[in-house]
Amino acid sequence: MKLKNKDVWALPGGFVRKDKDVDDEAKAVLQERTGLTDIFLHQFHSFGSVSRQDPKHASDLVEMGVIDPTMEEWFKQRYVSIGYYALVEYSKVKLPIPDATSDYCSWVPINDLPKLVIDHESIIGKAHQTLKKELNYQPIGFNLLPELFTMPELQALYETLLQSKLDRRNFRRKMLAYGILIDTNQKREGVGHKAPILYRFDLEKYFSAIKDGFSSGW
Amino acid sequence: MKLKNKDVWALPGGFVRKDKDVDDEAKAVLQERTGLTDIFLHQFHSFGSVSRQDPKHASDLVEMGVIDPTMEEWFKQRYVSIGYYALVEYSKVKLPIPDATSDYCSWVPINDLPKLVIDHESIIGKAHQTLKKELNYQPIGFNLLPELFTMPELQALYETLLQSKLDRRNFRRKMLAYGILIDTNQKREGVGHKAPILYRFDLEKYFSAIKDGFSSGW
Incomplete structure (x- = not known):
């Protein structure tokens, strides 16, 4: 302000x-x-x-x-x-x-x-640094994305927070390995011939990972 | 006290x-x-x-x-x-x-x-929970281990902090991937036929990872 x-x-x-x-x-x-x-x-x-x-x-x-x-x-x-x-x-x-x-x-x-x-x-610098570190062990995105979202949308959020571009395949692999996404079997329609899959967060796993970190950690 | x-x-x-x-x-x-x-x-x-x-x-x-x-x-x-x-x-x-x-x-x-x-x-619970989460994105061990140490010694430290057993091969692979260990080309002598390699921390990379998290993160 x-x-x-x-x-x-x-x-x-x-x-x-x-x-x-x-x-x-x-x-x-x-x-x-x-x-x-x-x-x-x-x-x-x-x-x-x-x-x-x-x-x-x-x-x-x-x-x-x-x-x-x-x-x-x-x-x-x-x-x-x-x-x-x-x-x-x-x-x-x-x-x-x-x-x-x-x-x-x-x-x-x-x-x-x-x-x-x-x-x-x-203080802002420390907040941003903390957030970037936290991306390595806990999820983000709930309340920041619509209920249903695509992998590119989730990646764009990470790229904004990290202020850098990420590799699409690595991002997808790592994110799926965290086990917090549910494939809804729906696709985003009307965005070209390769409609992207819509995911939502598995909120039980999401909040458990917020509390204890990803189980794919140590 | x-x-x-x-x-x-x-x-x-x-x-x-x-x-x-x-x-x-x-x-x-x-x-x-x-x-x-x-x-x-x-x-x-x-x-x-x-x-x-x-x-x-x-x-x-x-x-x-x-x-x-x-x-x-x-x-x-x-x-x-x-x-x-x-x-x-x-x-x-x-x-x-x-x-x-x-x-x-x-x-x-x-x-x-x-x-x-x-x-x-x-307060103790929160400190321990924080430390366990931090193991997922920054190194630990400097000042807690001798200057030269073996992989099993480093693993034992993690197991103590996490209060759980870790898989030896996964631990080794993950730890080497962090790029903070230097193989000293020396071995711990006199501990049986398979003398373990002695490592030390690459302190420049170690402290850079303390500051910004592991580069193997996002």
Whole structure:
């Protein structure tokens, strides 16, 4: 989200209230901004270096009228931020709702990030790095693809996340070996002479692999 | 570590000082207790549910004389704990040093845990689950094995961490495919007629795989 009257952006976030679970607070932020519940939200890392202290940002918030001047000193302290990433199909989500500190929210491609406050750029980098590593041991795609999808559609999702092209045959072989796809015996009609097979996820196996990793691991 | 005069144990930990990096504080706790520096320490998850609140533990600490009674209310609040695991070869480490709250420290097998405070048992469970998943995309063994080691020694390490037996041929094939082992052209002598080959890690490739995952991934 773009901060009010500033040419600088920030990730959405919030404070954890004393009587709330940290995970629930993350879900609440997501729901407030996107209206979405029940989506994949994964805590990936906590950020707590002293260099996160940003007295200028605290002064800016006072100037914007977002925080009371009596809170300025408190806001100038170093925070520890617990990072979560969510996976959503952004075309299905209404544009996130700005909070009191921001002009507007928008989806931004990872290769074309605007200037971000504090260490938010490295938080995004760490989230992306984590996600890429996780592709090696757990599935992805549920909630990001239609219920029925083709192998090329699934491959395109991986290629987007990895930011690289994958070999079609290797991808197919590896993905089938994971045992999380069900061949629906249906084909996508009307896309040329070689209609691709439609798959869906075997959700029991899918979520078991999310929990414990693929059984084709060690 | 076993808490003073109680039949209950706790993971080592400490508070994060306002002017210190969270990662550095974790390193400091490790060093204080084990005398070790420069070892693999990995932040794996933060724990922040409200059910972590444990007023009884705060009262116990006052009773033990570990905290000042004026601090009791502060200690009764819910803490957010940022979990780190370290990998050490425990036979090479002196027995961890107890802090003011504990009688003594000891190494405990994961299958035979004593009663633990708050959610420390689930913290251990999460650490072990994370480590098992990570075996699927990044190497392990540096600092846990001698500089030169055999394939059966490396396999034994994996079997310990996974708590299951692995197939010898599959293990060897998969491990060699990762491209992180260097065949030293030496053999372990004096262990029967089939002396096993000694390997060492290619540290450049090893640490690159720690950072980005195995290149044999997607």
